[in-house]
Amino acid sequence: EAQVTQNPRYLITVTGKKLTVTCSQNMNHEYMSWYRQDPGLGLRQIYYSMNVEVTDKGDVPEGYKVSRKEKRNFPLILESPSPNQTSLYFCASRTTSGAYNSPLHFGNGTRLTVT
Amino acid sequence: AQTVTQSQPEMSVQEAETVTLSCTYDTSESDYYLFWYKQPPSRQMILVIRQEAYKQQNATENRFSVNFQKAAKSFSLKISDSQLGDAAMYFCAYRTLNAGGTSYGKLTFGQGTILTVHP
Numbered sequence: 334e335a336q337v338t339q340n341p342r343y344l345i346t347v348t349g350k351k352l353t354v355t356c357s358q359n360m361n362h363e364y365m366s367w368y369r370q371d372p373g374l375g376l377r378q379i380y381y382s383m384n385v386e387v388t389d390k391g392d393v394p395e396g397y398k399v400s401r402k403e404k405r406n407f408p409l410i411l412e413s414p415s416p417n418q419t420s421l422y423f424c425a426s427r428t429t430s431g432a433y434n435s436p437l438h439f440g441n442g443t444r445l446t447v448t
Numbered sequence: 449a450q451t452v453t454q455s456q457p458e459m460s461v462q463e464a465e466t467v468t469l470s471c472t473y474d475t476s477e478s479d480y481y482l483f484w485y486k487q488p489p490s491r492q493m494i495l496v497i498r499q500e501a502y503k504q505q506n507a508t509e510n511r512f513s514v515n516f517q518k519a520a521k522s523f524s525l526k527i528s529d530s531q532l533g534d535a536a537m538y539f540c541a542y543r544t545l546n547a548g549g550t551s552y553g554k555l556t557f558g559q560g561t562i563l564t565v566h567p
Contacts, residue, residue, distance in 0.1 A: 364553050375452075375539060375557035383553075391554060423493060427553065436483065437555060439493035 335360045339424050339440035346414055347448055354409045354443050356424030363429045365407040366391070366437070367399065370421040379422075382407055383429070414447040421445075450475045450542050454558035461530045462566050468515075469525045469561050471540030479545040482516070482523045483555065487537040496538070499523065501545075527563075535565045 337358045346352055358365065366381040368391075378391030382401040396418055398410040407426075411418060424440040451474045461467035473482070484496040499507045499516050506514050511531075515524045527534055540558040 366553065368555075368557075373457075373559055375454075375559045376541075376555070377557070378554050381553060421491065425493075429553070436495045436498060437493075437553075442491040442493075444491075 335438070337424055337426055337438050337440040339422075339443050341443060342441065343444045345446045345448065348415055349413050352411050352414060352445075354411075354422060354424075354445070356407045356409065356440060357405050358407075358424075358426040358438070359405065360426065360428070360438065361404065362426035362438070363404070365401065365424065365426045367397070367407070367409050368423045368425065369393065370423065370442075376423065379409070414445075416447050419445060419447050450477075450480075450544070450556045452540055452542050452556050452558040454538075454540055454561050456561045457559070458562045458564070460564040460566060461527070463530055463532060465530055466526060466528045467530055467563065469527075469538050469540075469563065471523045471525070471558055473521050473523065473540075473542050473556075473558075475521070475542065477544060481543040481545065482514075483541040483543065484512070484514070484523075484525045485539045485541060485557075486534075487539065487560075488533075488535070493539075497525065530565050532565050532567060535563055537562050 340355045363384045367379040368376040370376045377393050380399040382388045422443045425437040427437045453472050480501045482499045486494045486496050497509045511528045513526045537560045541555040
């Protein structure tokens, strides 16, 4: 089954404790991206990657890191989480070949709470 | 930068009735894509319908249709014969057509509209 898999689904941590949210897709998609969802703000892009070893900042990159060492994986790293990073996080991917209007495929989200 | 506005934080509809969710956007581009996503309580993001700006014909997917008014920069979603399973948060989103630049592939989302369906 074609899918984007995020782990964990729920995560509670304390301020300053480094964490990683994993994201993997099995569709051979070139493009991958991370979003955060906050009430009243919709979803906002954190980082994106056009392909292996190619990443760039989105609209709200502060406090986050990403890496793209393999095509299928795009982990989101919070080196020193703070309470304002409490949010719902989504990983998404899509192909950049073929139909240009190909939609984003989303993972099931990670609910992060930083105390 | 593009912005997307959903001015209705919440909407409600009776089962089997029709409801329209509003979305407006601001852009200086002439070609782009517009999407409606549904997010049920399971948190999954589900693509409902998409519209290419260069197409004048409004997109339709079964009970879901859009009213795309390019000059007015409006992209509303109409749900006909509403069902209990339609209850969800609905997001309107914009994506640039341009292949280059920092906005490539990025979806710009509205704030979302919570739809309640009453039996």
